[in-house]
Amino acid sequence: MAETRLIQSRYRLLDLIGRGGMGEVWRARDEALGRQVAVKCLKPMSAQHDEDHTRIVRERFRREARVAAALQHRGVTVVHDFGEYEGVLYLVMELLDGRNLSQLLEDNAQHPLPVDDIVDIAEQVADALGYTHQQGIVHRDLKPANIMRLSDGTVKICDFGIARPGHGIPVTSRLTGVGIAMGTPHYMSPEQISGGQVDHRSDLYSLGCVLYEIATGAPPFDLEDSWGILVGHRDTPPEPLRSHRAELPGFFDRVVLDLLAKTPEERPADAHDLRRRIAVGRTGEQPSLGPAGEAPPAPVALSGRTPAPAAPLPAWAHTMTGGHRATGAVTPPAPLDHSAGLTLAWTTGTAPPGPRAPSPSRRDRAENALREFGRIAEDRARALGPEHPETLAARQQMAYALGRLGRHTEAHALHAAVLAAREHALGPDHPDTLRCRHNLAFSLSRLGRLEDAYRMAHDVAAARARVLGADHPDTLVTLYEVGYTLGRLGRWTEALHTYRRVAEARTRLLGSDHPDTLATRYEIGISLGRLGRSADALELYRALVADRTRVNGPTDPETLRARHGLGVNLGRLARWDEALAEARAVCGGREHVLGPDHPDTLVSRREVAVALGWLGRWTDALALYRQVADARTRLLGPAHPDTLAGRDDEAHCLEQLGRAREAADLYREVAVLRERGPAPL
Structure with missing residues (x-):
């Protein structure tokens, strides 16, 4: 190009x-x-x-x-x-006319920036973070190279490549999970390092690291190896800024140390609170203490070595490179025109997988995660105790991995145990407790205990709305789960109402093109179709296909999923020639993108067979029904409910072809297998 x-x-x-x-x-x-x-x-x-x-x-x-x-x-x-x-x-x-903070430090021979500039930068970044966090976005990679100071003094945050909705639960997943930590070691929060839940307060910690560096010339834990840096963030209190630079205002030293608190609860409540503290400090007044109302811990002098951690860092940290502090944060090609600065840092972390059917490689990753977090949980239980928050966090990761592997009974038992400990330690309405209850509702649903799942999800949604707000991302995730469970219970009118409420809030907070907004629109289409409103569903899916194609591209699995919904509703309206053409196109696309035996591909192949049957082409339909049933037998086993449904389709097709004896034999075979039930995993 x-x-x-x-x-x-x-x-x-x-x-x-x-x-x-x-x-x-x-x-x-x-x-x-x-x-x-x-x-x-x-x-x-x-x-x-x-x-x-x-x-x-x-x-x-x-x-x-x-x-x-x-x-x-x-x-x-x-x-x-x-x-x-x-x-x-x-x-x-x-095109930004200015320099990022990394370049400003380099320009200044790595000497700290002027005090007035530092305080002004802090206040402007706090204002910008207050806005982004209010929109439900956590940056997760705040560092000097991602903050620009323009020639007119304006400060801008750049590079949202690993940003995500905040407050713990990824909106794209019905089941809470924490991905592999991403970021740059010199500026990562302790919760990022430990693989724990990350919310807006993680950005505040990263900002504290940035301010520490531009105020003193070096980040708070300026060690040679990544392991030492990570342990420093997690276990070692930073030295006061004024021990490096006495001219810094006392209020600013205190604000930055509050930002660098080891636990999110000890930091300023949010970026607006931070900006207020800075504004008050600039007037010469004494800003308030941290959220706990306590003084910061006594400083511990840093040396070339850091204390051994009480519990092991996660496995990914062993192979993590140190990243860059502001010095050399950007390696520009020569020649470069720095008169038009822009964020030049390109992050390279690994994103957590989306909520699709697990491929073998994802299953392997889930099994590896289960083993690794099991080991971490044991180590933390020995070192910290079985109900320590870090031990419970590791056990919750184990439960999440079990859910990814389809082992919902075990996941449910582990979620329940973690929930009991969370409630005992934190109370019933603490966000971590509510997160456990959300996951427990998810596992109940996947175990078929739909009424129990609905009641729990409904209660969690109400509690999250009360504690966090009606439009908080966590509340919306649980409302989405409420809609899903209502649909499985056949209560489609209520499901439709719930999904519409979620879609409206996500459109307002995240935008109409956000993947979570689009996913909710898909579920609205499902609800409309189930309520017999296929014309409305068809109109919705046409618009959704257009938006998915524009945002994701024509061959993206989610675009194909929307096209599948379009084809289903064409069939419901008896427009079978169009339905057949759409089903074939989607099936071909899924075969190419996902593979011939992927569950979504098999669903599309069955949809082609359905359309052929309605068009009277039963011989062609029979061949496809058998392909689907044979693939499911091979992949899921002969007694799996989806396999049996495929055999029922095959028997029905035989009936339509006048082959009653073969159909009866197949129906009897299916009945025996259904009575036995699927083999345990």
């Missing part, structure tokens, strides 16, 4: 202004509007990366575009456009 120098006949690349592990940033001219812009291009993945890695990196790039485009604040980089050209994803942003 760089050779053509022109993207989509509109953006002409002029100068390369940054390069990182994932891509490049160019100064470009928007030929349509006659203005200069910055274009961020995702580099094609090399052959050594597997498909999962490539998909994750591309999705993170798309997520950056979606998140940044949804944020409208003077302290956040403006996104103009996003797309794909010749297989390369690109993001068009405002």
Whole structure:
């Protein structure tokens, strides 16, 4: 793409202004509007990366575009456009005239910045974070290279590549899980390091690291190896800033130390509280103490070695590189035009998988996670006690892995045990307790205990609305689960009402193109179809297919899923020729993207057979029904409910072809298998 120098006949690349592990940033001219812009291009993945890695990196790039485009604040980089050209994803942003904080430190020979500048930067970043957190977004990679100071003094946060909805539960997953920690070691919060739940207060910790560095010339734990850095964040109190630089105001020293508290509860409540403290401190008044009302712990002098941790760091930390502090945070190509600065840091973490049927590689990862967190839980129980929060966090990760493996009975038992401990230690309405109850409702649903699951999810949603707010991301996740369980109970009118409420809130908070908003619209279509309102469902799915195609591309599994819903409702309206064409297109797409035996592919193949049957083409339909049933027998076993449903389809088709004896024999075989039930896993 760089050779053509022109993207989509509109953006002409002029100068390369940054390069990182994932891509490049160019100064470009928007030929349509006659203005200069910055274009961020995702580099094609090399052959050594597997498909999962490539998909994750591309999705993170798309997520950056979606998140940044949804944020409208003077302290956040403006996104103009996003797309794909010749297989390369690109993001068009405002061209920033300034320098990032990493470059400012380099310009200053790594000496700290002037005090007035530091305090002004702190206040502006706090204001921007207050806005992004209010929108439900946690940045998760705040560092000097991702904060720009423009020539007019404005400060902007950049690079939302690993940002995500905050407060613990990923909105895209019905079951709470914590992904592999991502970020840059010098600026990672203790909860990121431990793989625990990350919310907006993790960004506040990272900001504390940034302010510490620009105020003293070095980050709080400036050690040589990544392991020492991570242990320092988790176990070692930082030295006061004024022990390095006496001229710093006392209030600023206290604010930064509060930001660097080891537990989120000890930090400022939110970025608005932080900004208030800074504003009060600038007037010369004494800002309030931290949330606990306690003084910070006595400082411990740092040496070349840090104390041994009480419990082991997660396995990923052993192979993690140290990353960069502000010195050398950007390795620019030569020559570069620094007059138009832009965030040049390209993050390279691994995103957690989405809530799709697990592939063998994902099953392997889930099994590895189960073993690893089981070991961590045992170590923490010995060192810290069985009901210590870190022990419970590891056990909750085990339960999550069990759920990913389909071992819902074991997951349920472990969730219940963790819940009992959480309630005893924290009380029934603590966010961590509510998170356990949410997961327990999920496992109850997957075990078929639908009434119990509904009651628990309903109660959790009400508690989260009371404690966190009606539109909090956690509340919406649980409401989504309420809608799902209502649907399984056949209470489709209530499910429709619930999904619409979630969709409206997510549209307002996350934007209409956010994947979680789009996922909720899909469930609205399911509810409409189940209520016999197929014309309304068809209209919804046409719009959803168009939006998914625009946002994700025509072959994305979620686009194909929306097209599947479109085809089903064409059939319900007896438009079988159109339904057949749509089902075949979706089946072909799923075979190519997911594989011929993927559960979604088999569902589409069955939909083709259904349409053929309604068109009177029973011989063709029989061949497809048998393919589906044989594949499910091979993958799931002969007595699995989905396999038996496939055999029922096959028997019905035999009846339509006048082969009554074969149909009767098959019905009897299915009845015997159904009575025996599926074999235990």
